[in-house]
Amino acid sequence: MSALEENIGKLDGHLKKFREVGILNCIAGVDVTGSQGTFQTTSPVDRSIICNVAHGSKEDIDRAANAAQEAFSVWREMPALERKEVLIRIADGIEARAEEIALCECWDTGQAYKFMSKAALRGAENFRYFADQVVQARDGQHLKSPTLMNVTTRVPIGPVGIITPWNTPFMLSTWKIAPALAAGCTVVHKPAEASPITARLLVEIAHDAGLPAGVLNTVNGFGEVAGKALCQNPKIKAIAFVGESQTGSLIIKQGADTLKRNHLELGGKNPVIVFDDADLDRALDAAIFMIYSINGERCTSSSRLLVQDTIRDNFEAKLIDRVNNIQVGHPLDPKTEIGPLVSEEHYRKVTSYFDIAKADGATIAAGGEVMESEGYFVRPTLFTEANTKMRIAQEEIFGPVLTSISFSSEEEALEIANDTDYGLTGYVWTNDLTRALRFTEKLEAGMIWVNSENVRHLPTPFGGVKASGIGRDGGDWSFEFYMEQKHIGFATGRHKITKLGAL
Ligand code: NAD
Numbered sequence: 001m002s003a004l005e006e007n008i009g010k011l012d013g014h015l016k017k018f019r020e021v022g023i024l025n026c027i028a029g030v031d032v033t034g035s036q037g038t039f040q041t042t043s044p045v046d047r048s049i050i051c052n053v054a055h056g057s058k059e060d061i062d063r064a065a066n067a068a069q070e071a072f073s074v075w076r077e078m079p080a081l082e083r084k085e086v087l088i089r090i091a092d093g094i095e096a097r098a099e100e101i102a103l104c105e106c107w108d109t110g111q112a113y114k115f116m117s118k119a120a121l122r123g124a125e126n127f128r129y130f131a132d133q134v135v136q137a138r139d140g141q142h143l144k145s146p147t148l149m150n151v152t153t154r155v156p157i158g159p160v161g162i163i164t165p166w167n168t169p170f171m172l173s174t175w176k177i178a179p180a181l182a183a184g185c186t187v188v189h190k191p192a193e194a195s196p197i198t199a200r201l202l203v204e205i206a207h208d209a210g211l212p213a214g215v216l217n218t219v220n221g222f223g224e225v226a227g228k229a230l231c232q233n234p235k236i237k238a239i240a241f242v243g244e245s246q247t248g249s250l251i252i253k254q255g256a257d258t259l260k261r262n263h264l265e266l267g268g269k270n271p272v273i274v275f276d277d278a279d280l281d282r283a284l285d286a287a288i289f290m291i292y293s294i295n296g297e298r299c300t301s302s303s304r305l306l307v308q309d310t311i312r313d314n315f316e317a318k319l320i321d322r323v324n325n326i327q328v329g330h331p332l333d334p335k336t337e338i339g340p341l342v343s344e345e346h347y348r349k350v351t352s353y354f355d356i357a358k359a360d361g362a363t364i365a366a367g368g369e370v371m372e373s374e375g376y377f378v379r380p381t382l383f384t385e386a387n388t389k390m391r392i393a394q395e396e397i398f399g400p401v402l403t404s405i406s407f408s409s410e411e412e413a414l415e416i417a418n419d420t421d422y423g424l425t426g427y428v429w430t431n432d433l434t435r436a437l438r439f440t441e442k443l444e445a446g447m448i449w450v451n452s453e454n455v456r457h458l459p460t461p462f463g464g465v466k467a468s469g470i471g472r473d474g475g476d477w478s479f480e481f482y483m484e485q486k487h488i489g490f491a492t493g494r495h496k497i498t499k500l501g502a503l
């Protein structure tokens with residue numbers, strides 16, 4: 001039996017229960033149907049229906065918010081060490097079911113097993129990392145003044161809403177849910193409608209690990225209804241959102257009447273800038289990895305290659321060879337590097353850029369075509385002879401599609417790199433230290449790597465500038481979002497209080 005057949009067999013076993021009962025919502029620790037009936041989730045591999053999914057409405061969201069409100073005092077007051085133990089048990093549970101999570105994620109989203117098996121384990125790491133922070137999360141400062149002993153402390157903000165997208169949905173959900181729970185918040189999670197399966201696995205794992213009922217509630221449904229209701233619910237104190245920049249604007253608008261605190265992780269059109277003094281072999285590996293892994297459906301993907309004109313021909317020739325060699329195939333085949341795109345709508349969006357590129361006058365140097373198949377497969381694509389004003393250089397395509405633009409000087413590279421509405425990541429390849437210092441200082445991005453691909457380190461701040469987002473995740477930055485700062489001043493003596501009405 002091939003590895004692919006073996007994985008398909010295992011997946012079949014894991015999906016059996018979902019085929020029988022569908023994916024239910026989980027509110028107050030109880031599995032419930034959606035008040036709007038069901039919708040279906042399909043696989044991008046062959047367009048087959050996977051299972052029914054509870055279709056949540058405003059009513060379901062409001063019930064979940066009530067449950068999160070009721071559970072808040074229980075979870076907030078639970079001794080930190082006990083909360084920490086629950087989070088560690090969730091991490092253990094994720095590890096124990098990592099293969100199931102990865103297989104289901106691949107089938108639901110089209111992502112390759114090669115990457116999803118690691119993403120599932122990163123979900124466990126997220127829980128372990130934030131479990132370690134639970135005890136000190138509430139600690140504050142002592143700021144003495146002449147008459148007061150001022151102390152600060154942090155308290156969890158309350159029930160929060162977490163709205164996640166369909167690209168690597170499991171890992172991204174844990175990235176938000178783990179720090180929220182570590183802070184002492186309760187959660188209503190609205191997963192993306194295109195990829196509901198692993199959110200269901202997560203809530204199951206959390207309850208098996210002893211998370212009290214109502215602390216994590218999962219309501220499936222569509223953004224315009226369930227997502228909107230979550231933003232508008234007055235019991236929900238903050239929304240952590242990952243998704244498109246346009247949806248990010250809606251999140252702010254929808255939450256305005258209830259004065260929501262928002263954390264927005266949005267889109268990107270990230271540059272990888274390759275100077276002629278760089279280690280070009282490593283730069284090539286990293287540039288390819290950052291755009292063609294995870295199907296290019298990755299917010300931090302290096303979707304714009306800025307390559308110095310002195311090395312362009314050579315660099316692009318090697319790039320074309322490698323891109324044409326990338327293995328596109330069944331996502332459950334461990335050898336596959338690119339699987340199908342997540343949905344028909346997204347497939348149409350990504351493939352529409354093949355004609356846009358031609359109309360703009362760019363060259364399709366690799367790919368640029370769909371593949372004969374029942375699923376949403378596209379060949380990894382490279383556009384060359386592009387310039388920064390073209391739509392392929394400005395718009396987030398969110399697929400395995402790279403736009404290459406050449407530059408002649410450092411100044412020009414910086415100008416092109418910053419010539420975008422977005423500002424999530426930047427990747428700079430040079431062996432000139434002072435240039436790296438100058439360049440990174442002026443590059444408009446929330447996260448920059450020099451001579452490296454994106455290597456996530458959980459204590460560092462993750463987030464973007466410009467249209468790529470507001471706020472940061474990671475380390476203590478996560479707690480700044482999920483917690484309120486509180487100041488308390490204790491008089492240390494009998495200082496003079498200005499008297500009014502006491503002549
Ligand atoms: P999307 O904005 O369409 O949807 C994201 C989530 O928002 C889904 O759960 C959806 O149901 C919900 N939603 C949609 N409309 C809503 C509304 N009016 N109110 C409340 N919720 C609503 O994004 P997507 O297509 O699922 O994901 C891809 C996008 O996510 C890309 O732009 C990508 O760059 C971005 N992304 C960003 C990061 C980051 O960290 N910056 C990480 C991953 C993905």
